Amino acid sequence: xxxxxxxxxxxxxxxxxxxxxxxxxxxxxxxxxxxxxxxxxxxxxxxxxxxxxxxxxxxxxxxxxxxxxxxxxxxxxxxxxxxxxxxxxxxxxxxxxxxxxxxxxxxxxxxxxxxxxxxxxxxxxxxxxxxxxxxxxxxxxxxxxxxxxxxxxxxxxxxxxxxxxxxxxxxxxxxxxxxxxxxxxxxxxxxxxxxxxxxxxxxxxxxxxxxxxxxxxxxxxxxxxxxxxxxxxxxxxxxxxxxxxxxxxxxxxxxxxxxxxxxxxxxxxxxxxxxxxxxxxxxxxxxxxxxxxxxxxxxxxxxxxxxxxxxxxxxxxxxxxxxxxxxxxxxxxxxxxxxxxxxx
Amino acid sequence: xxxxxxxxxxxxxxxxxxxxxxxxxxxxxxxxxxxxxxxxxxxxxxxxxxxxxxxxxxxxxxxxxxxxxxxxxxxxxxxxxxxxxxxxxxxxxxxxxxxxxxxxxxxxxxxxxxxxxxxxxxxxxxxxxxxxxxxxxxxxxxxxxxxxxxxxxxxxxxxxxxxxxxxxxxxxxxxxxxxxxxxxxxxxxxxxxxxxxxxxxxxxxxxxxxxxxxxxxxxxxxxxxxxxxxxxxxxxxxxxxxxxxxxxxxxxxxxxxxxxxxxxxxxxxxxxxxxxxxxxxxxxxxxxxxxxxxxxxxxxxxxxxxxxxxxxxxxxxxxxxxxxxxxxxxxxxxxxxxxxxxxx
Numbered sequence: 001x002x003x004x005x006x007x008x009x010x011x012x013x014x015x016x017x018x019x020x021x022x023x024x025x026x027x028x029x030x031x032x033x034x035x036x037x038x039x040x041x042x043x044x045x046x047x048x049x050x051x052x053x054x055x056x057x058x059x060x061x062x063x064x065x066x067x068x069x070x071x072x073x074x075x076x077x078x079x080x081x082x083x084x085x086x087x088x089x090x091x092x093x094x095x096x097x098x099x100x101x102x103x104x105x106x107x108x109x110x111x112x113x114x115x116x117x118x119x120x121x122x123x124x125x126x127x128x129x130x131x132x133x134x135x136x137x138x139x140x141x142x143x144x145x146x147x148x149x150x151x152x153x154x155x156x157x158x159x160x161x162x163x164x165x166x167x168x169x170x171x172x173x174x175x176x177x178x179x180x181x182x183x184x185x186x187x188x189x190x191x192x193x194x195x196x197x198x199x200x201x202x203x204x205x206x207x208x209x210x211x212x213x214x215x216x217x218x219x220x221x222x223x224x225x226x227x228x229x230x231x232x233x234x235x236x237x238x239x240x241x242x243x244x245x246x247x248x249x250x251x252x253x254x255x256x257x258x259x260x261x262x263x264x265x266x267x268x269x270x271x272x273x274x275x276x277x278x279x280x281x282x283x284x285x286x287x288x289x290x291x292x293x294x295x296x297x298x299x300x301x302x303x304x305x306x307x308x309x310x311x312x313x314x315x316x317x318x319x320x321x322x323x324x325x326x327x328x329x330x331x332x333x334x335x336x337x338x339x340x341x342x343x344x
Numbered sequence: 345x346x347x348x349x350x351x352x353x354x355x356x357x358x359x360x361x362x363x364x365x366x367x368x369x370x371x372x373x374x375x376x377x378x379x380x381x382x383x384x385x386x387x388x389x390x391x392x393x394x395x396x397x398x399x400x401x402x403x404x405x406x407x408x409x410x411x412x413x414x415x416x417x418x419x420x421x422x423x424x425x426x427x428x429x430x431x432x433x434x435x436x437x438x439x440x441x442x443x444x445x446x447x448x449x450x451x452x453x454x455x456x457x458x459x460x461x462x463x464x465x466x467x468x469x470x471x472x473x474x475x476x477x478x479x480x481x482x483x484x485x486x487x488x489x490x491x492x493x494x495x496x497x498x499x500x501x502x503x504x505x506x507x508x509x510x511x512x513x514x515x516x517x518x519x520x521x522x523x524x525x526x527x528x529x530x531x532x533x534x535x536x537x538x539x540x541x542x543x544x545x546x547x548x549x550x551x552x553x554x555x556x557x558x559x560x561x562x563x564x565x566x567x568x569x570x571x572x573x574x575x576x577x578x579x580x581x582x583x584x585x586x587x588x589x590x591x592x593x594x595x596x597x598x599x600x601x602x603x604x605x606x607x608x609x610x611x612x613x614x615x616x617x618x619x620x621x622x623x624x625x626x627x628x629x630x631x632x633x634x635x636x637x638x639x640x641x642x643x644x645x646x647x648x649x650x651x652x653x654x655x656x657x658x659x660x661x662x663x664x665x666x667x668x669x670x671x672x673x674x675x676x677x678x679x680x681x682x683x684x685x686x687x688x
Binding site: 099162274280281282 | 438441443445446506603604609612613615616617618619620621622623624625626627628629630631632633634635637
């Protein structure tokens with residue numbers, strides 16, 4: 001089959017690899033219907049050292065179950081399924097607490113002998129715990145929105161949940177990428193009366209307004225901080241969703257969070273150390289967030305997707321065939337595309 | 345009157361200064377009955393550059409109101425009062441939210457023209473918002489416990505509250521100083537079924553056991569981390585109260601916190617940057633805490649002090665007259681005393 005591999009910064013190739021198959025009794029084999037490129041895939045696209053072996057790519061996909069192992073109970077051949085961006089047993093204490101990213105027997109795609117979703121098919125470990133079947137056809141117009149439940153929608157929702165967004169909290173979202181926009185949508189769903197979106201790509205922030213942003217601040221750095229403070233009587237907002245992962249975004253978050261407030265990070269941090277001394281401690285700021293247990297939120301978020309109340313799939317502004325994955329990475333890296341859907 | 349000033353690292357003097365007096369209509373003048381030396385006072389005792397002017401010291405005191413300004417309504421002459429370690433108006437939005445340390449009109453002792461509590465008397469700004477009158481005599485045996493409500497008890501409680509300790513959370517407390525021990529007591533009051541105290545001073549950890557610690561780990565660093573992990577199936581605890589403020593304590597906290605858990609810091613950080621990249625983000629750890637709004641917790645914690653259910657004043661193991669403040673600092677710095685009460 002065809003699968004996407006990265007061989008170093010800027011070097012993405014779609015290659016022929018052996019077809020995956022069920023290996024363990026708890027596996028499922030999923031034929032991919034749609035996958036996509038994540039903002040976090042751009043980090044290795046910038047930094048990855050050259051590798052002869054290459055790394056398989058992709059952690060967001062929906063598809064049709066083609067085969068299941070003998071112990072799989074809740075998933076069957078022909079099911080349309082959503083695969084969240086971590087696989088998990090669904091039964092350990094962490095899974096029961098809704099922290100499937102720390103599952104005692106789970107893991108992430110593209111690690112060990114588990115391959116990635118930017119491919120024609122994927123062997124899914126612990127299929128009962130991992131996959132969520134949805135009663136739709138593979139050509140349903142809902143497919144892009146269902147695919148956002150693999151990662152970006154659940155990630156934006158995780159940011160809002162960890163920050164305890166309610167009808168009493170004002171929110172700033174830093175970053176107008178797909179995760180930032182899903183943070184806006186999630187904050188709106190949780191009742192936030194005011195959502196300031198910081199981003200400078202007008203077509204993205206316009207979409208953010210449709211998802212619920214009440215104000216947009218295009219400036220960055222100290223100017224951006226001053227603009228948010230001016231909007232908030234000098235205080236900043238109760239919650240800041242940091243959906244970028246670079247140090248300037250963290251510094252911006254510190255600059256616009258209200259005393260006693262929460263910075264919720266869902267952008268993969270591209271730094272090890274950050275200022276958490278008096279700047280964070282003095283005003284009693286809480287720093288939270290992490291890789292979203294997307295699996296935990298699928299049942300919660302699914303109904304409004306299925307009935308059309310929300311349309312998170314609008315974050316996909318480009319669709320390409322799988323063989324054009326290198327072009328998909330380029331388009332996202334050049335900010336020509338917000339998020340690219342790959343048709344397997 | 346006599347007052348304690350610090351002139352540089354290791355250089356504490358009790359000197360004569362002009363008597364304070366009511367200056368503003370919202371002030372109260374409080375004659376100090378007892379004050380004390382805080383673990384955080386040891387930071388400048390180690391680091392303060394030499395100063396000719398010196399800095400007034402002390403942010404924990406109880407006393408008798410001797411005079412009030414014309415606008416003070418809730419406090420009167422002769423009242424026994426507790427002064428929390430920040431002064432605040434009690435009416436702004438931050439105060440109403442219980443974050444008096446961020447009061448819009450308040451501040452900290454020993455800043456601007458407000459002097460410290462290690463003295464015979466203190467001018468207290470915004471007396472109605474700041475002071476809490478308590479119906480006891482100044483020679484009551486409850487005085488030491490009431491004094492802990494100025495800071496250390498409220499600080500330990502703040503750590504536990506910010507970490508959302510409940511009957512479902514296991515807790516590690518790092519640090520066997522007075523704040524750590526108050527963190528133990530607070531976690532116990534909030535129902536934590538298991539409280540591991542990390543400290544190596546046996547008489548202190550013995551007191552910690554009386555306050556509610558279920559286990560004590562004397563080892564530090566990687567050995568200490570391994571010991572806590574061994575006690576917790578390798579997982580660490582849901583909550584870590586970090587009551588020290590030095591980098592090794594932060595690193596220890598990262599090492600013993602369970603995925604999805606909370607590190608709650610109440611030791612004043614003696615660092616600016618700290619590791620908050622994948623180590624904190626990957627397991628979805630929340631970092632919270634800050635200077636405790638001790639004022640917010642006094643009404644909550646007072647009844648059990650007044651009726652003798654708890655005796656937090658046991659953290660004071662030494663009492664000295666005010667003029668011996670230099671010896672009090674030395675005794676705490678040399679770990680000969682856990683916490684010294686100063687008799688004004």
